[in-house]
Amino acid sequence: MRLLMLIALLISLPLGARAQSLDDEPEVYVASVYDRLANRQPWETPDALYTPHLAALWADMRRDAGGEVGRVDFDFWVNAQDAELSGFSFGGEPVIGNDGRRIVIARFRNMDRDEILAFYWERIDGRWRLDDVQSRGKDPWTLSVILKYGWVGED
Secondary structure (H helix, E strand, C coil): CHHHHHHHHHHHCCHHHHCCCCCCCHHHHHHHHHHHHHCCCCCCCCHHHECHHHHHHHHHHHHHHCCCCCCCCCECCCCECCCCEEEEEEEEEEECCEEEEEEEEEEEEECCEEEEEEEEEEEECCEEEEEEEEECCCCCEEHHHHHHHCCCCCC
């Protein structure tokens, strides 16, 4: 309950007060990213946000792409290339038996499509890092799979 109140407070603050920090709790970090995106503020995911596993997959994709776009050709935060966001809700789920992992679920609307994204977090050296992202919507995907193998099943 305390976390939900913190997220509600975060969303109600003026835009300048909502800058995300790599020291934020996962739910707060995710909510602050969506606040920026909804308000059309510039946003680029810092490489330091990723676990070593996810960072290595991004580096591998960039190397394979040879300066081109690569296998991830969309913004995973919005599950699209373009965004007009509304109707947010966020929730955190603990991982049973492991306090060093957490799942944050973001629900929102992007243009005419409902989205559900699960963000998988892991605490490394006392800081939360993003380890994977999964779309649980109409066309499901997992970021780590796309980074490594591309869009599985496409012709």
